Amino acid sequence: MKSAIIIGSGLGGLATALRLKQIGYNVTVLEKHSTAGGRLNILEGNGYKFDLGPSFMSMTYELDELFKFINRPNPIKLKELDPLYKVFFEGSNRSRTIWKNLDRLEKEFADIEPNLKNKIEKYLHRAGEFFHDTEDKVVKSNFNSKLEYVLKLSRVPFKHIPYLFKTMWSEVDKTFTSTEIKVIFSLVAFFLGSTPFQTPAIYSLLNYTEMKHNGYWMVEGGMYKMVEEIVKILKEQNVNIVYNTEIIDVEIKYNKVESLIDNSGKKWRADIIVSNSDAASFRGKILKRDKYSEKRLDKMHWTLAPFTVYLGVKGKLKNLDYHNYFLGNNFKGYADMIFTSSISPKKPYYYVNVLSKAGNEFAPEGNESVFILCPVPDLRYKQDWSDKEELADNIIKDLSARIDYDILSNIEYKKILSPVEWQNTLNLYRGSGLGLAHDIDQVGAFRPKNKDEELKNLYYVGASTTPGTGLPMVIISSKLVTERIQNEYGGV
Numbered sequence: 306m307k308s309a310i311i312i313g314s315g316l317g318g319l320a321t322a323l324r325l326k327q328i329g330y331n332v333t334v335l336e337k338h339s340t341a342g343g344r345l346n347i348l349e350g351n352g353y354k355f356d357l358g359p360s361f362m363s364m365t366y367e368l369d370e371l372f373k374f375i376n377r378p379n380p381i382k383l384k385e386l387d388p389l390y391k392v393f394f395e396g397s398n399r400s401r402t403i404w405k406n407l408d409r410l411e412k413e414f415a416d417i418e419p420n421l422k423n424k425i426e427k428y429l430h431r432a433g434e435f436f437h438d439t440e441d442k443v444v445k446s447n448f449n450s451k452l453e454y455v456l457k458l459s460r461v462p463f464k465h466i467p468y469l470f471k472t473m474w475s476e477v478d479k480t481f482t483s484t485e486i487k488v489i490f491s492l493v494a495f496f497l498g499s500t501p502f503q504t505p506a507i508y509s510l511l512n513y514t515e516m517k518h519n520g521y522w523m524v525e526g527g528m529y530k531m532v533e534e535i536v537k538i539l540k541e542q543n544v545n546i547v548y549n550t551e552i553i554d555v556e557i558k559y560n561k562v563e564s565l566i567d568n569s570g571k572k573w574r575a576d577i578i579v580s581n582s583d584a585a586s587f588r589g590k591i592l593k594r595d596k597y598s599e600k601r602l603d604k605m606h607w608t609l610a611p612f613t614v615y616l617g618v619k620g621k622l623k624n625l626d627y628h629n630y631f632l633g634n635n636f637k638g639y640a641d642m643i644f645t646s647s648i649s650p651k652k653p654y655y656y657v658n659v660l661s662k663a664g665n666e667f668a669p670e671g672n673e674s675v676f677i678l679c680p681v682p683d684l685r686y687k688q689d690w691s692d693k694e695e696l697a698d699n700i701i702k703d704l705s706a707r708i709d710y711d712i713l714s715n716i717e718y719k720k721i722l723s724p725v726e727w728q729n730t731l732n733l734y735r736g737s738g739l740g741l742a743h744d745i746d747q748v749g750a751f752r753p754k755n756k757d758e759e760l761k762n763l764y765y766v767g768a769s770t771t772p773g774t775g776l777p778m779v780i781i782s783s784k785l786v787t788e789r790i791q792n793e794y795g796g797v
Contacts, residue, residue, distance in 0.1 A: 306331045307794060309577040310565065312552050315343030316776060317767040318581030319535045320371055320783035322544055325577075327375045328787070328796030332544045335565070335573065337551040341536050343581070343731060344738075345776070347529035351718040353617035353674045354667045356528045358738075360658040360676065361386065361521045361628065363514050364777035368531075371780055380534045382525040384663075389521050390628035392489055393707050400624070403489060405520055417483040425516070428480045428490070432513035435465050439507075443749060444772045447785050454750030469745060471506040488636050495656075495680060497774060498608020498739035500640035505745055523627065523663055552582075555591060561762045577790055578763045584753040584770040585741060586734040592760075606744050607737035608774070609643060609680035610724035614697045616675040617668065617718030622659060624708040625673075629657040631707060643680055655679040655700055672717070677704070683724060683735040690723035697721050740769035748773065755786045756793075764790060 309325050311318045314336040326332045340346060344358035362368065365383055372379040387405040394401070404410040411422040418424070438461055448454040473494050477487045491501030493511040515521055524530050539546065552573075554566040564572040580587050585605065589597030632654050633639055639654055658676040661668040668674040677700055681687070698713070705712045724736025734740070741747050755770045757763035766786045768774040790796075 307577065307796075308333070308575040309579060309790075310335060310573055310575040311579045311581055311766075312565070312587075313337070313343060313581030313767070314341035314532075314546060315581050315767060315779065316345050316531065316535075317779035317782050318343075318579070319532065319539070320780050321579055321581070321766050321786060322539055323371065323375050323535060324783055324787040325579075325790065325796075326539070326542050326544055328791055330577065330796065332539075333573070333575065334539070334544065334546040335550045335552060335567070336546060336548050337732070338730075339548050341546060341548075342529060342532040345528060345532055347527060348615055348720065350615075350720065351617055352669045353615075353672075353718045354527060354660065355615045355674050355676050356658065356660060357613075358611075359528055359776055360660070361523055362528075362531075362776055363521055364519050365522050366519065367777040367780045371783070374784075375538070377538065380538075381531055383522040384525060386521040386523060386627060388626065389515060390630060391626040392485075392492075393629065393631045394485060394488075395631075395633045395707075401485065401489070402626070405516055407516075414483070414486060418481060418486045421481075421486070424480055428476070428509070429513050429517045432509040433517060434462075435468055435507060436510040436513050436518070438462055438465060439510075444778075445781055445785070447755070447789055448750040448771070451750045458749070465507075468507045468509070469505060473501040473504045473506050473508055476506045476509050477501070484636070488632060492630060495609075497743050498680070498737070499742050500643070502637065502640050504743065505748075508743065521628070526664070527660060527667065552591065557760065560760060562760050576762060577794060579786060579790075580763070580765050581767050582732055583734050583740055584755070584765040584767065586732070586769075587765070588753065588757075602734060603685055606742040606747060607683055607685075607735060608739040608742050610683040610733075610736040611722070611727055611738040612679040612681045612693070612696065612724065613722045613727075614677040614679075614700060615718070615720040615722075616677070616701070616712065616716055618673045618675050618712055619671075619715040619717055620673070620710070621671060622673050622675070622708060622710055622712075624710070625657060625659050625662075625675075627659060627662045629659070631655050631657065631704065644682060644686070653679045653681075653696070653700060653703075655704075657704065675712075677701075680738075681724065683737050684728060685735050687724075690725050693721050693723045739774040740767070743773055755782065756789055762794075 308331040311334045314334050322332050346357035348355040348357050369379050389403045392401045407422045414421050477490045481487050494501040494504040551568040552565045556563040562578045564574045588594050656678045661673045701713050727733050728736040753770050755765045764786050766782050772778050
């Protein structure tokens with residue numbers, strides 16, 4: 306029986322472990338921390354529970370496909386969200402509810418955007434055509450070369466080519482009249498850790514997936530249930546997950562990884578190695594390649610860093626939904642600033658998830674568990690986060706004023722994670738939340754490959770390799786890397 310070691314137990318690593326075990330590999334997972342999951346994790350304190358990072362799932366059929374691959378029913382219970390989220394604009398005396406139902410959505414914005422349903426249907430139709438014309442050809446394909454990638458792109462209908470050279474903002478700008486609607490339909494860019502002014506228009510397909518195709522889903526029991534269920538199956542299958550083990554070096558022989566060396570000096574050997582850590586920084590930090598030196602990595606485009614606040618709040622927050630966005634009135638100016646500004650924004654844009662809206666098990670009775678995420682510059686631009694308490698308090702005060710509830714006086718639990726903690730805890734390069742950005746020159750075959758360029762038995766899975774970031778994408782990533790391993794090394 307061939308053996309495989311997976312470095313890291315994020316969703317991509319765990320999904321790959323399931324697949325490799327299914328095709329006959331003896332699998333070991335090495336995890337730096339004491340728990341599995343990576344960014345898909347749980348935080349607990351003082352009777353409160355929070356999703357550490359991701360707070361919803363889309364393209365849920367990819368999760369179904371994963372369990373179908375291992376001949377098991379999907380054990381993860383999902384509940385579709387409608388409304389999708391609520392949006393609060395600074396200076397407005399009302400919030401806007403974003404419904405998946407287009408008739409309800411049109412009524413919500415009847416005062417500022419006439420004929421909205423018709424505009425959305427045309428916009429989503431274009432995005433949907435692109436999605437279905439590229440999903441199998443590009444998103445779910447391995448590429449052995451940039452030429453092969455270009456040839457596959459050439460098979461995409463010509464009408465989609467303009468998408469490659471336009472921004473997401475340009476698409477919403479030509480479709481809608483009101484600034485509010487334009488901003489709302491470009492928020493999905495932030496899910497990619499970028500802004501709509503930099504994100505290619507092709508990612509309008511995310512609007513299609515959220516509103517037309519599959520929607521947003523929450524996991525009953527919290528997002529960490531996904532990890533718990535997969536780990537449970539892996540244990541049943543005698544897959545060994547070794548915690549508190551960080552890989553810091555490799556030994557190479559005959560163009561193969563001979564052994565991995567952990568932080569205690571122990572050597573680990575296997576026929577196949579799959580890294581679930583950042584595909585670019587692993588090549589630089591562990592393999593010490595000049596192409597991926599810090600100097601060169603710093604010149605690449607990275608996603609925004611997360612600044613996260615976790616609050617246990619006494620009392621019920623009636624004006625908040627499960628998902629909420631709080632926006633200012635200078636969207637373009639803010640978007641231009643957040644990538645490079647070394648100064649903490651005084652009036653930040655931020656996202657709020659109230660997990661306790663999903664069930665009573667996430668907070669003591671009558672209270673709320675509140676997760677706040679604010680996109681901020683990565684550590685290339687702001688190294689000093691000694692002001693994190695000040696920034697957190699600014700956000701909490703702003704939130705309190707906009708929902709008319711004194712949160713600051715009712716906090717029973719509080720934890721702040723700056724980009725420094727995200728970098729140090731999860732090995733996120735410069736604190737970048739979602740790895741490499743999705744610029745045209747950093748997608749497809751231009752993204753770090755899932756097969757190492759030099760070492761025959763080293764592969765990669767996760768957000769910074771193909772096809773990209775997001776929970777469904779890393780599940781697809783596990784499928785692609787497994788296909789490559791099976792083709793090159795075989796299986797049952």
